[in-house]
Amino acid sequence: MHLVAKSFAAFTALGSLASALPKSTPPAYNATSNTTACQPKVILDNDWSPAGFIPYLQALSAGWEVLGLVSDTANSWALQTGLHALATLEVGDLGCIPVYLGSDYPLLNTPKLFQAWEYVHGVLPWEGAFAPENLTAEAEGSDPTSGNPKRISRAAFTEGFPNITAQSDMSAAEFMVQQVRKYPGEVSIYSAGALTNIALAVRMDPSFASNAKELVIMGGYIDVNLLQTTGSVLLADLNSDINLMIDPEASKIAFTADFPNITFAGNVANQVMSTQSFLNELHEVVNPYTDLIYNYYGTQFPFWDETAAALMLDPSLALNSTSFYVDVDTSYASPSYGNIHAYQKALAPRGQDLKKVNYVLEIDEAGLKAQIKKAVQQPPTCADLSR
Numbered sequence: 001m002h003l004v005a006k007s008f009a010a011f012t013a014l015g016s017l018a019s020a021l022p023k024s025t026p027p028a029y030n031a032t033s034n035t036t037a038c039q040p041k042v043i044l045d046n047d048w049s050p051a052g053f054i055p056y057l058q059a060l061s062a063g064w065e066v067l068g069l070v071s072d073t074a075n076s077w078a079l080q081t082g083l084h085a086l087a088t089l090e091v092g093d094l095g096c097i098p099v100y101l102g103s104d105y106p107l108l109n110t111p112k113l114f115q116a117w118e119y120v121h122g123v124l125p126w127e128g129a130f131a132p133e134n135l136t137a138e139a140e141g142s143d144p145t146s147g148n149p150k151r152i153s154r155a156a157f158t159e160g161f162p163n164i165t166a167q168s169d170m171s172a173a174e175f176m177v178q179q180v181r182k183y184p185g186e187v188s189i190y191s192a193g194a195l196t197n198i199a200l201a202v203r204m205d206p207s208f209a210s211n212a213k214e215l216v217i218m219g220g221y222i223d224v225n226l227l228q229t230t231g232s233v234l235l236a237d238l239n240s241d242i243n244l245m246i247d248p249e250a251s252k253i254a255f256t257a258d259f260p261n262i263t264f265a266g267n268v269a270n271q272v273m274s275t276q277s278f279l280n281e282l283h284e285v286v287n288p289y290t291d292l293i294y295n296y297y298g299t300q301f302p303f304w305d306e307t308a309a310a311l312m313l314d315p316s317l318a319l320n321s322t323s324f325y326v327d328v329d330t331s332y333a334s335p336s337y338g339n340i341h342a343y344q345k346a347l348a349p350r351g352q353d354l355k356k357v358n359y360v361l362e363i364d365e366a367g368l369k370a371q372i373k374k375a376v377q378q379p380p381t382c383a384d385l386s387r
């Protein structure tokens with residue numbers, strides 16, 4: 001996900017790190033209960049936010065086993081986004097799903113390097129975790145940006161501050177490596193934030209990518225430069241690729257790894273906008289999740305992450321797709337640093353082993369909305385999952 005609607009809660013100022021850390025532990029997760037040999041498995045890696053939970057509800061609703069959620073640094077720092085994952089699980093009694101905190105920093109990028117790049121190549125309308133630090137905005141409900149990555153902005157937890165804690169026995173990348181070793185060929189890796197953890201997993205274990213089932217990502221816009229100039233700043237925002245640009249080197253490592261299948265929800269992720277009438281329709285069934293969506297999802301942005309999740313769960317929703325060999329520009333001196341470049345086979349570079357990826361161009365809008373509606377109106381709880 002990128003730019004999320006700012007929310008302003010009546011929480012007080014930042015607590016110290018120690019007092020802010022939640023104390024209790026979720027009940028043990030029994031991943032073997034209610035699993036059948038054919039139940040697909042997924043790990044969802046995202047920069048979670050107060051209304052950013054729909055993708056994991058989509059997966060649960062489709063009967064997939066959510067092995068765990070992983071946080072990354074993209075919209076905000078990985079600690080803050082991981083706490084949002086915990087909080088949104090907790091509000092729906094889904095705290096049995098484990099959360100692993102991702103890497104604080106991208107492989108190379110830092111706020112200073114990113115801001116220096118912007119000075120030369122132009123400012124992104126949404127700078128995610130690399131926006132300049134603004135403690136006033138944080139006190140008013142924004143997630144932390146720049147500064148100390150271990151800083152928590154409690155005012156941003158409009159969904160409630162979590163009382164359950166992230167798993168502390170291993171990092172997000174280690175968790176992904178462990179699960180793919182445990183279930184070779186079965187685990188889909190879903191990424192709707194930066195690719196840092198996935199790149200770390202790829203480098204940590206040379207068999208990680210080839211033993212995963214697939215990689216499905218939100219991001220990878222192509223041929224959108226004109227849209228960045230001919231409309232509003234918001235239109236430019238919708239067509240900027242913060243997920244990949246936060247960590248260009250990790251994006252390249254992930255997309256050139258040996259995943260058996262890589263699917264991009266890039267331009268298609270902008271197709272279906274959130275509208276008030278759809279939010280009203282979702283809220284016809286009132287539960288903690290439809291409440292959060294109704295209050296905080298907003299109508300400014302498309303269903304980015306939900307589009308990527310829907311295409312993973314039901315590939316038949318793709319109405320028009322293409323495929324191409326993909327590279328990521330990792331030249332810091334380039335204005336497209338962190339953006340993709342596509343090739344047909346005949347013209348693909350011979351000096352590197354680029355991978356062919358599926359690139360969806362159009363999604364079945366009614367099918368996407370039906371999937372979202374079922375997921376948020378009938379969410380399971382841990383009691384259902386351990387039946």
Ligand SMILES: *[C@@H]1O[C@H](CO)[C@@H](O)[C@H](O)[C@H]1NC(C)=O
Nearest residue numbers: 028030031032033034386387
């Ligand atoms: C997990 O669930 C399975 C199937 O219901 C059960 O056989 C097993 O004993 C459970 N394991 C634990 C540790 O509760």
Ligand SMILES: *[C@@H]1O[C@H](CO)[C@@H](O)[C@H](O)[C@H]1NC(C)=O
Nearest residue numbers: 034060062063064380385387
């Ligand atoms: C297992 O989970 C699926 C999806 O949540 C659910 O439809 C099914 O009823 C569950 N099976 C049992 C035996 O509880």
Ligand SMILES: *[C@@H]1O[C@H](CO)[C@@H](O)[C@H](O)[C@H]1NC(C)=O
Nearest residue numbers: 087090091159160161162163
């Ligand atoms: C954690 O517990 C507090 C106190 O009961 C509550 O106000 C808060 O909403 C809870 N957090 C979540 C995410 O449910």
Ligand SMILES: *[C@@H]1O[C@H](CO)[C@@H](O)[C@H](O)[C@H]1NC(C)=O
Nearest residue numbers: 132133134135136137138140
């Ligand atoms: C910091 O955030 C506040 C509140 O949103 C805003 O009024 C102010 O302009 C921001 N400061 C900078 C330097 O952007």
Ligand SMILES: *[C@@H]1O[C@H](CO)[C@@H](O)[C@H](O)[C@H]1NC(C)=O
Nearest residue numbers: 214261262263311312315358
């Ligand atoms: C790869 O993913 C695409 C898009 O989800 C799907 O249509 C296709 O069947 C998959 N291919 C394989 C070999 O699994």
Ligand SMILES: *[C@@H]1O[C@H](CO)[C@@H](O)[C@H](O)[C@H]1NC(C)=O
Nearest residue numbers: 267319320321322360361362
């Ligand atoms: C699929 O998308 C391409 C690129 O936008 C377009 O040229 C083509 O007409 C589309 N095909 C269909 C069947 O809609």
